[in-house]
Amino acid sequence: MTTPQRLETVRRVQTAMATAYTGLGAWCLLHPYSVIALGFTPKYVAMANVTTHLFTRCFGAQAMTCGLVLGTSEMTAFSFTAFGLAMIPYIGWNYWFGVGPARGMVTSLMWLDFVGNVFFMGGSLWCAKVLREEEGLLKE
Template sequence: MTTPQRLEMVRRMQTAIGTAYTTMGAWCLLHPSSVLSLGFTPPYLALCNVTTSMFVRCWGAQAMTCGLVVGTSKMTSFSFTSFAVAMLPYIGWNFWMGFGPGKEMVTSFIWLDFAGNIFFGLGSLYCAKLLREQEEEDERKKKL
């Protein structure tokens, strides 16, 4: 892969990650009741109230902030690697909620969140790899 191709792929992946985070965060912020109704089974949905809705809105606002930062920052290989590592607790939570004691609480839509977090993690690792290759190539050129 050539330098322009690497950088274009990183830019596209970064834009996709940032856009997805910002979009899903906006959904939580602007329409928390639909997020709750799609995410929780009826027995647990009955326990949701104004406070629950406020927490979903706060979570959405944080996700939007993260999406905007990821989508607009000059990311390095270290930044992308750090972001991928930061996805691990979310992937673990998805797994626990899907297979563990939380499986009675959530609907099967938890697997869409799981797939999204896998995409964010693996996509970030791929971008880190491409940027490391670019850095190594730049170093080789400097030595010549």
């Protein structure tokens, strides 16, 4: 790939991540009931209440803010690296509730969350690598 193609791919990955955050955040904000019903097992769905729905909406609003910032910022190699490394706790959450000690709380659909988090981490670290390489070429 040529340098302009690589940089365009970085922008596309950034846009895809921003769109995912914004879209899924909007879903949590606007329809928390379906998010809870699809994401949690019946035992835990039965315990959902007004506070649970409020927290789901707050989570959605934060995700939308993250998507907005990600979609409108000029990301650098450092910021992509920080964003990628910030996915580690989310991947840990996927492990803990998916196959670890808290297994049984979330439905099997949560593997999609794991795949998304791995995409965010891998995509961010790849973008950081490309930008570092491009910065190195510019300095020579």
